[in-house]
Amino acid sequence: MRRMGVSRVLIPFYIVAMPDLPPPHLRTRARGTELNPETRFDAHVREAVDDGWAPDEPRLAQTEVRDERIRAIIARNTSPDISFDRSINPYRGCEHGCVYCFARPSHGYLGMSPGLDFETKLIARPEAPAVLDRQLRAKGYRCDVIALGTNTDPYQPIERERRIMRGVLEVLQRFRHPLTIATKGAMVERDVDILAEMSGAGLARVGISVTTLDTCLARTMEPRVPSPARRLKAIETLAKAGVEVRVMVSPVVPGLTDHEIEGVLSAARNAGAVAASWIMLRLPYEVSGLFEDWLERHAPGRSAKVLSRLREMHGGALYSSEWGHRMRGEGLHAELIGRRFDLARRRLGFAEGLPPLRRELFAVPLGDDRQASLF
Template sequence: MSDPDPTLPAHLRLRARGTASNAVGRFERQTRERFEDGWDIPEDERLLRTEVREEVPRSALSFNRSPDLPFDRSVNPYRGCEHGCVYCFARPSHAFLGLSPGLDFETRLIARPGIAEVLAKELRAKSYKPGVIALGTNTDPYQPIEARYGLMRQILQVLSDFHHPVAVTTKGTLIERDIDLLAEMAARGQAGVGISLTTLDPDLARRMEPRCPPPARRLDMIRRLSEAGIPVRLMMSPLVPGLSDHEAEAILEAAYKAGARRATCIPLRLPREVSGLFQDWLAHHYPDRAAHVMNRVREMHGGRDYDPEFGRRMGGQGLWADLLKARIKLALTRLGYDRSPIPLSLEGFRPPPRPGDQLSFF
C-alpha cells in the first residue's frame, strides 16, 4: 500500500487495500484536500470497510468491437472489486460513477441483483444471435461479495438452461461452489475457465493483490476445476517487467502440473489513473526497483506509461516485449500447452420453454 492520502481522515486504517489514494475521478470538476482547522477532536481509529450499494440493471449484456479481444459480449454482475489489485485496468471505470479509481474502486462496490432475469429476457429476444459470453472481463465476478449475493450462480444457471457458451475469468475461490454447473456445461462443450495467476511469490501477491487468494490456493483451484472436466486456461496477466517477469516459466510449469492446458500472457499496462496508483504503490513497496520497473514498462509502450492503440496495448512492442513473447512461446512448446483457444460450442443454444408455452411437435 502506498503512503496515506492526505485527503483521507488520519484515523482510518487501510488494512489489506491495494492503494491508499482516493483522488477524485477524471470527470470531477472539484478536488478535495484536508487541512488542520484547529479543532483537535480525537477520533477513534477505525478500519475502512467495504460498502455495497445495489443497482437495478436495465440491461445485462455489454458488447464491444475491440479487435484485441476474443469475445464480443460480456456480463458484469458487480462494479468495483474488493480484491484491490493495484494494477487493475478496470479501476478507471469507477470514474464514470463519480467515484475514485483508487480506494473507492475497492471499497465502494455496486451489486446488480436481478441481472440474471434481465439476461434471460435478452437471450429470448428474437433478434439475439448466440456468441460466447465472457464473465469477469472488467471486475472479478467471484470477489468476496458474491458469497452474499450469489449473482454468478444465478447467471450460470440461466446460461446452462439456455445451453449458452460461457468463458469465466477469476481469481476467486468461490468459483468452486459452482463446479457442478460448470462441469455440466463443460461436458456439452459450453464452458471454459481462466484463472489469473500473476506470481508464485506469496509476499508479492499479498502486496499487489491484497484480498485475493494466495498463489498456492489458485493452483489448487486450477487442479479442482480440471479434475472436474472443466477446461482451464492460465491467465498470466499482468507480468510486471523487473518485478515478476522472471517467474514466467515457473508459473507456466506450475499451472500445467495443476491441470491448465492453455495459457495467455499480457505484460503490465497502466491506462489512465492506474499509472499514478501503481507508481505510488511501487515507490512505497519496492523503492529500489521503482525506476527500473517503470523504464521497462515505458520501453514496452513506446516511451509512454501506456500505449492504448489496438494491436499494441496488450502485448507491447520493442526489444523487451519481443524477448518476453519468445520466452513464453518457447515455454509453451516445451511444456506441451495447447495453443488453440478453448473450443466452445454455439450449436446447442435454445431458450428453455416457459410455463404455458406452446410445445413444438418436432
C-alpha cells in the same frame, strides 16, 4: 471466509454521490491503495485536511455495497484485439483490490474514485439473472460466446453472500449458451457442478489468473485475492472435474514478475491447466499514479527499473491504449517476454489452440414465469 473488521452495508442504489475524500487517520488494512484521487471527469481538485477533530483511534476503511437496478446486463464491444464481442459483469468495483487493475478508471463514470473507492464502494446487480433471461429470449438475439469477469472479478468476496454470478451461470446453462470466465477467485470451485457439465458439452471454459508465486508480493499487490497456492488448487479442482482451464499470466510486470513466467506456467500445468495466455501490465489513466505510489511504498528498489521498462514498451509513456499494442507493448523487452512465454508454453505441452465453444446448442427453454411448458 469473512474477513475480520470489514462490514458490508447494503444500500439501495439510485444516485451515486461524488467521491468522499479519504479521511485523516484512515486505516486501510488489506487494501490495494491508500489513495483516493479525483477522476479525469472532476472539475475540481479536493484535498483532505486534518482539522483537529479526527478520532484518536484510526477508523478502518469498510466495504459498502449498493444495489443497481438495470435494464440490460450484456455489454457489447467492437475492439479488434479482444476475442469476444459481448460480456457480463455482475459487479462494479472489486474488493480484491489489485493495485494494477486496468478497470479502476471505470469507477469514475459512477462519480467515484478509481483509488480506494473502487475497492470499498461496490455496486451489485442482483437483477442480472432475470434481466439476462429476458435478453436471451429476445427475438433478435444471436448466440455467441459471453465472457464473464472482463472488467471486475465475478468471484470477489461479496459473491459468497450475493450469489449473483451463480444465478447468471444457471441462466446460461438453461439456455445452453457458451461462456468463458476470467477470475482470480477460488470461489469458482463452488460452481464446479455447472461448469463441469457445460465444459463437457463444449460450452464453457475458465481462465484463472496467477500473477506471481511469491506469496508476500501477491499479498501487497492484490491483497484480497486468494493466495497463489490457493488459485493453483482451484485449477486442480476444476481440471479434475473435467473443466478446461486456462492459466493467465496476467499481468506480467516487467522488472518485477517477468522472471516468474516459466515457474507460473510449470505450476499451472502440474495443476491441470490445458492452455495459457499472458498480458503485459496496463496502466490507463489514474492507474499509473496508483501503481507508482505502490512501487515506492512496497518495492522502492525495483521502482526505477519497472517504470523504465514500461516506458521503453510504450514510446516513453507508462501506457499506450492503441489497439494491437496495449496488450503486449513493443520493443526488445516485450519481444523477449513473448518469446520466453511461447517457448515455455510449447515445452510444457500447453495446447496451441482450443476448439471453439459450441454455439449451435443454444435454445430458448420452454417454461418460465410468463409461459408454461406444454410438456
